[in-house]
Amino acid sequence: MSRLPARIDDLPTSMVDVAETLGLRVVLSLIQNFGGCDLRFPVRPGPDHPVIKALGETDGYALCHFLNGEKLYVPHARRPRSVLADVKRMEAQGMDRGAIARALGVSQRHVRRMSNRSGDDRQPDLFD
The missing domain is CATH 1.10.10 (Arc Repressor Mutant, subunit A)
Structure with a gap:
């Protein structure tokens, strides 16, 4: 398994805007929790939304506000293997x-x- 990116410049292009806006820590948490998945970010997320639960209220709501209604593929940043x-x-x-x-x-x-x-x-x- 490869290490997670240490700098914004090492992130996949789809994650750079999120990292520049909300920080590398939020992106790494997103990758760790949802890597390899397509996520839809609700306009009005509730406290039970998986993103809010995984990232915490502050980061989760900030991310949902930033990606308001968007769908995003979250890369897993890991080396592929036979599964x-x-x-x-x-x-x-x-x-x-x-x-x-x-x-x-x-x-x-x-x-x-x-x-x-x-x-x-x-x-x-x-x-x-």
């Missing part, structure tokens, strides 16, 4: 793709790709 078996196991346990992505530290897109795989990636011999 096919983990995804299949967690789906069999009834977990949704967002929860699986957070648990494994990968994106929801990656979970979807793994979920749609049959487990055998070999190309069949078309001329056999």
Whole structure:
């Protein structure tokens, strides 16, 4: 697993504006809690909203106010790894793709790709 960025210049482009406005600490907390997920930031978040719970009231409300009504993909800033078996196991346990992505530290897109795989990636011999 790679380390989280230490400077604003090391962040993915999508996170730079947030870091410049609210600080690197808020972005790193966002990445740690929601990395790999698409989030929609409500216009009027309640205290039970996942962003408010994860970041705390001050940072959570500030972030929701800044990204008022927007949808944002939060990069996970981690090195990819094979998670096919983990995804299949967690789906069999009834977990949704967002929860699986957070648990494994990968994106929801990656979970979807793994979920749609049959487990055998070999190309069949078309001329056999």
